[in-house]
Amino acid sequence: PAVYYRKAAAGKPEDPDPYVRACDCYDADLNIPPLGLLIDFLKTGLQTVKDKQVLYFRLSHLYQLKGDEDLSExxxxxxxQSGSGNGGGGNGDSGNGGSTKENH
Structure with a gap:
């Protein structure tokens, strides 16, 4: 992911937005940023982001793109599970996005 997103994540480590924005920049045709780096970036976010649900959904989607159905599931x-306990709905629609970028 771009240095910008890494700096934004370092500035507000509890905020999922830099991680989500980095996912929004993913271009499946060019594999930019590389899928593996993007997955690693999101996993580092899981250590500090307070509301992890959106990152879990994004990781699920990225693993699906990678062809790893087990990790996607x-x-x-x-x-x-993280959505069911916090009153955040947990219906799967709130964080699974990212598909708009891949289907351009």
């Missing part, structure tokens, strides 16, 4: 379930 794992993170999807984590997202649903």
């Amino acid at each position: 794992f993170f999807r379930r984590l997202a649903q």
Whole structure:
């Protein structure tokens, strides 16, 4: 992910927005930024972001793009579980986005 997103994440480590924005920049046709780096970036965010649900959904989506259905399902379930206990709906629609960028 771009240095900008890393700096933004370092400035507000509890905020999921820099991680989500980095996902929004992903171009599946060019694999930019590289999928593996993007996944690693989101995983580092899980250590500090308070509301992890959106990152879990994004990780699920990225693993699906990578072809790893097991990890995609794992993170999807984590997202649903994290949403059910915080009053945040947990219906799967709030964080699974990212598909708009890949379908351009």
